[in-house]
Amino acid sequence: MKLFRRLILRPLRRDLTRTVLTLFSIALGVAVVIAIELSGDAATGSFESSLTTLVGKVDYEITANGGVDETYIGKLAALPVNARFSPVIEEPVVIVGHGSTTLYGIDLISSAGASTDSQSFDPEQFEHYAAVSNDLAERLHLKKGDALRLKGRSQSADFTIRTIAPDRNNEWIGVDIAAAQSLFDMNGRLDRIEVVLSPGENAGNVERLIKATVPSTWDVLTPGARSEENRRMLRAFRWNLRILSYISLLVGAFLIYNTIAVSVVRRRTEIGILRALGVNSRGVLLIFLGEASMLGVIGSALGVVIGRLLAAALLGMISDTVNALFTTSTPGPISLSPLSVLAALLTGTAVAFFSALIPAREAARVAPAEAMRRAIVEYETRLHVRRDLLMAAVVAAIAAVLCRFGPIDGRPVLGYAATLFAVAATALVAPAFVTGIVFVLRTTLKRIGGAAGLIAGRSLVASLSRTSIVVTALATAISMMISVGIMVGSFRETVQVWLDAQLRADIFMRAQGPATAGIYPPIAPNVPDIVRQTPGVAEVDTLRAFEFRYEGTRATFAAANMDIVRRRRFLKFVSGTFPAAPDTAMVTEPFADKHHLRTGDVMHIPLSGSTAALTVSGIYYDYSSDRGTVLVDRSTLLRYLPDQPVTNIAVYVQPGADAAKVRRDLEMRLRDFPLVIAPNEVLRRAAVEVFDRTFTVTYALEAVAIVVAMLGAANSLLALVLDRRREIGLIRYLGAATGQVRRMILMEAGLLGLLAGSLGSALGMALSLVLIYVVNKQSFGWTIQFHPPALLLAGALLLVWAVTVLAGVYPARFASRLQPGEAMHEE
């Protein structure tokens, strides 16, 4: 212990700035991983139905694509089981004067016993009673006895608040099922039936009886299965964020390696003396691994605290993305369990430990008689440049081969592995790259910087092992920025081109309600006719969309007038074409990918009581959601589900007509209907905003990785300075002014930035191809066209380079303040 204090703690305290920089690097790496995990859990963890508050804990949900027939409630209630069957309608509703919220229609009479407020209902009046969640009541300042006017599909009705239900983080209104059916024109139909078992009832038996009673095309699911389904849906999204967060940790690992390597080099004399005094190589190994582990534990502990704070900041962003692209959910609370704290501590410490293994083993190899000489390490590094290049070629080839394989369990595991191999290949190339580039630039450096330029370049090559590690760490962070930048930029451009082809109508309409994935509020039946009769309107395309289940996952089923779609929208097909015959459908690329469909395949899709056998006529490019969409002609849908409401309307105005004027006219004519009427450009802008918001977290993660790498650059430059005190002292003896020393270190920083920038750009380009054509394709099924945003990336690179130079300011000041005499005689 005494030895540890003297040999580890004391030097760490002596180089406090470097110690703090290293700790902070680990802390940030761990913090990002924790934050992504916690905020991801919170964003996906809250799918438990709000109905629990109203009807009690639900044991089963009975659902069917397109809704369930109400008459089955009677059949189910007649089963010889101790269970309650609650009909449910869940739709967005407009509270007149207050905007929209979620409405639950339930059987209030039978649920009264389960209600939190069990005061007696007036049987004459319960159709006008409403329960309001606590959060909604607080936001709108509602209290018991207040009146509410709700607007559904085409009807409006007045309700009196009888219950304020305590429910966490949720906003909703509950009304009687009959009132809900009337509001939404859903007489005889329900969204689902929820089953609550009495205590002691045999769940397996109930499930068997239910399945025997309802049509075989219906689903009988536990709420847990639904949550599990949601988690599955978000799996690819979360995995990609997770992998991005690991990059910061990887960059941190390079820095730990560097810190311990510096420690070993700086204490070579101590190691030699210790070995001479009888400490065996295992003891030396333990000393340095102990140092790394200690840095790991403290850094990780700090990382847990920062991570918890970061999670709160990220939660909003991740929830927005989940709601926009995947499924409707309310973010749950962020819970930092002792297990996740332990996992973070272990991960951070393990990363630190394993990163330190190589330099610690080098330290342990020092023979007792010979203090480790830095020159030997550097000589060996230079000696191995060719071997490393050869290995880099092999590793890069392995990365290329890994990209050829498909996903494993739906995840692009081998794609991720390929990125790791690419980073490893870069690390192996780094020494040759540094040597080569400095050699090429040697004359230029001397011409620009004089003595400072001459020494700056040579010093980096002289400390090749260390320089290579810093360049690799920085290049990894930069490559992440470049690759994700290219991927997002290409994706954005692809989406914009797609939007141009897709959003051809002049005006778009949908019913008011949350614009989130999987929710398609219906429009009143007479609206399309009113639109058609409006002067200036050339053509009206109506769309019916609803969420459906296919092979265990949820997607969107949509029906449109295929004749208009064909004529008006310039859809691009991966294969096949528009559906022409009955019982044919076109599907989006992600849907085809997920279900391994090809043109000509037949899908068996349960629609209410029957099963539709739809032949895939074509697979088309679509970037609206990775859930996937099946699009049929309206006539096909009506054969299986008659009386389907319209959920979206696209209005094409006549040539020469003023679209703005037509829109104003429509707003006037439809003012009594709860609709969102948006001109083309607004919808397009909104789509791009959703896109940009989706990648905000990605940018935040990139920024952290860059910050970690910058800390590393500052740390390493400081290490270079400390390790070259004698050299700096000598240069001062030879007449270097403090400004020249400062300039020399800043030039080294600039050169490091340049080397890392160019290596990082090359790696980034390679990784962007992996991201676009392997990881993204296997995760989400989208084909992205390669469109690198050159100007933006050049700007980002310049910024990173400038920050790297900035990272050299402190080491440069430190170096210029070294007293030449002291520096020369210190060693």
Next chain:
Amino acid sequence: MSAISIREVTKVYEGGVEALRGVSLECASGHVTALIGRSGCGKTTLLNLCGAMDFPTTGEVSLAGQVTSRLDDAGLTHLRRNKIGFVFQFFQLLPSLSALENVELPLLLSGRKNTEATARERLRWVGLEDKTRSLPYQLSGGQMQRVAIARALVHDPAILIADEPTGNLDNASGDVILKLIRRAADELGAAVLIATHSAEAAAVADVRVRMGDGRIEKVER
């Protein structure tokens, strides 16, 4: 006028260690002065003062006509850069620079022109014109010290400071170095100040100054 003029100089370090006690010394241009004495006698402190690396506590150090205590850090740097050359016991070549680049370094630091040609000329002067591209690790100890001498003299300094220049060399190499140091005084007119334990080194000097306990005990001419 002496290139190095030291008058009644004392140097007291933090903690009260008195390294020099009232030392006075004159080193003329074209002459070699050897400082002899045991470790801790004040030789290195005196060399530091004569190399414009430090200020005296009291007294006056005048180097090439400039009194160091009247200069700031930039002034001392300027003085070192233009008027003083250093040779060390352990050569102190920058390992990443070639012999030529090492010699060129002081010229680059002072922003002079034709640096490469001048450096090449000085390497020829020490007899290493065929080693210009060699890196320090490719040279013998004697060759490294010759490169160090070329570097110390490349800018024609008025003063050459040499701290144990033969202390790390065999006799044959040491002799070559001492001859070069002698030539620096004779041919280039530098005032050479050597700190040494070696009798051979002291033998080439015009003046031998024996030091003990921070004082000059004896001066032999």
